[in-house]
Amino acid sequence: MLDLYGHPFSSYTWKALIALYANVTPFTFRQVGPDHPENSARVQAASPQGKFPLLVDGALELFEASVIIEHLARHHPGPAPLLPIDPDAAIATRMIDRVFDNYVMNAMQESVDEVLREGTLGESMRARVEARLHRSYRWIDGWLEGYAQPDGVSLIECAAAPALFYADWVAPIPDDCARLKAWRAHLLALPPVSRCVEDARPYRHYFPLGAPDRD
Ligand SMILES: N[C@@H](CCC(=O)N[C@@H](CS)C(=O)NCC(=O)O)C(=O)O
The missing domain is CATH 3.40.30.10 (Glutaredoxin)
Incomplete structure (x- = not known):
């Protein structure tokens, strides 16, 4: 167990x-x-x-x-292909997993950490985090053009869904990243992800920057 x-x-x-x-x-x-x-x-x-x-x-x-x-x-394998069997495809999957942790989740976390530390989000930190996230969003939007989405979820969806869920609260995905906006909505609608969203709903007041009234 x-x-x-x-x-x-x-x-x-x-x-x-x-x-x-x-x-x-x-x-x-x-x-x-x-x-x-x-x-x-x-x-x-x-x-x-x-x-x-x-x-x-x-x-x-x-x-x-x-x-x-x-x-x-x-x-503990199951129906969801968490990692490709082909070793080269698995390397590519791991690289994108790092993109979401290092360049989306961590960037979002910087602003959360500043609010926890200082009690407020300073303008320079806000602008810095927004610039970092927008740069990541644009890169991911381009990458998505060639991404063959799996039927279920892989390591990429596991990493992307929570990172994009919270990052969009800190710096909303701009309209010119249409693929990324649509993918975030698609991810949040996946049953394993929507279960997490619903189970977390009672704790939204924990979000240090204030949770928006959506999602
Ligand atoms: N690199 C770790 C990061 C884990 C992490 O930052 N977890 C947060 C919760 S989302 C945590 O433990 N926060 C409590 C703390 O830092 O004491 C991973 O990929 O699992």
Whole structure:
């Protein structure tokens, strides 16, 4: 039996949850937070910075959402093709996964971190994050032109859905990135993703910049 430690509002927890839901993989969700100090303690002890999600599979503890998905693809496969079998195609998939973590999720997180630290988002940080995200959006919009979308979800959809969900709240995807706007809507409508969106809805007041009245 698998245990996934995380929080329903956490973007990286979504990334792992989408893979689990897409493959109908049985697991127990162990929520972190003040109501479950034992779960938080396990997460804190498991990795260098005590981040979640954390997957426990028997004696094995795995952190980093991408690594969790690699483990699920190898040891708990299901109908969703999380990673291509062809090694070169798998490398290309991993590269795009890095794009969403490093150049979308992390850029969005910079503004969240500033609000948590300073209590407000300064104009220079706001402009810097917007510029970084817009540059990423334009690149992804171009990449999408040649992307053969899978029937279900792969590592790419697992990474893209939470990153684009929250990044669009910080810096909305501009109208000239029409492919990306449409893809975000498509991702949010996928059953494993919409389940995450709905389960996170009660926690929207946690979003430090204020959640918009949409999605
Ligand atoms: N690189 C990690 C990032 C995980 C991460 O940043 N998790 C956030 C929640 S979305 C977290 O643990 N926040 C609590 C903390 O930083 O103490 C991954 O890919 O899993």
